[in-house]
Amino acid sequence: KAGVTQTPRYLIKTRGQQVTLSCSPISGHRSVSWYQQTPGQGLQFLFEYFSETQRNKGNFPGRFSGRQFSNSRSEMNVSTLELGDSALYLCASGQGTSEQYFGPGTRLTVT
Amino acid sequence: AQSVTQLGSHVSVSEGALVLLRCNYSSSVPPYLFWYVQYPNQGLQLLLKYTTGATLVKGINGFEAEFKKSETSFHLTKPSAHMSDAAEYFCAVSEQAGTALIFGKGTTLSVSS
Numbered sequence: 001k002a003g004v005t006q007t008p009r010y011l012i013k014t015r016g017q018q019v020t021l022s023c024s025p026i027s028g029h030r031s032v033s034w035y036q037q038t039p040g041q042g043l044q045f046l047f048e049y050f051s052e053t054q055r056n057k058g059n060f061p062g063r064f065s066g067r068q069f070s071n072s073r074s075e076m077n078v079s080t081l082e083l084g085d086s087a088l089y090l091c092a093s094g095q096g097t098s099e100q101y102f103g104p105g106t107r108l109t110v111t
Numbered sequence: 112a113q114s115v116t117q118l119g120s121h122v123s124v125s126e127g128a129l130v131l132l133r134c135n136y137s138s139s140v141p142p143y144l145f146w147y148v149q150y151p152n153q154g155l156q157l158l159l160k161y162t163t164g165a166t167l168v169k170g171i172n173g174f175e176a177e178f179k180k181s182e183t184s185f186h187l188t189k190p191s192a193h194m195s196d197a198a199e200y201f202c203a204v205s206e207q208a209g210t211a212l213i214f215g216k217g218t219t220l221s222v223s224s
Contacts, residue, residue, distance in 0.1 A: 004154070033211065033212075035212075035214075042214060042215075042216045042217060043201065043203075043212075043214035043217075044214075045211040045212065045213070048210065048211060055210075056210060056211050058211065090154055090155065092155075092212075098143050098160055098162045098205075099145065099157055099160050100157075100212065101157065102147070102154035102155040102156070102157075103154050104152075104153055104154045105153075105154050
């Protein structure tokens, strides 16, 4: 089976712009979660989707949003980018059981 | 609220030596516990997990971890370190199956020859 794929792998944006990141889960997985990784804050949970419904949400401002499509692919959107949004954004997929499998991440740089 | 503490942000060992990475957790319910490894410029790879049952869990690449409820610990060990083990290791906890993972700050493992 192919693993979790994330596109794009690298992205450079300017403050105030918005960005959309994409994640394709492992075939058959219906759960997709998003995490932000920064040197200062470490790995932090953003949100989780299961069968197109947001099931859980972390403590991030409303500028961060996401959605999941009927084929389980997911997108996350960040509006009005700030310098502090520079991070590695990781997507993980699962079957609703215990383990999650991570993609390679999207490296977002905000200038 | 759940939390994870990884003692030691950086651990250095010699090739062939024992690897011990420490993880303590806080959870109000029986936890699901995980160890992930991250190589530079890559995502996270699952090493092993504890859900229920046997408290000694074996994972990939010769790693294992023991769930000790009385000590709220889930330390990761490997009898003999290899150069390829050099990476960052994360301990994580979740309250329910497949739900949000709470990660520790990570431990960078260096292996010298």
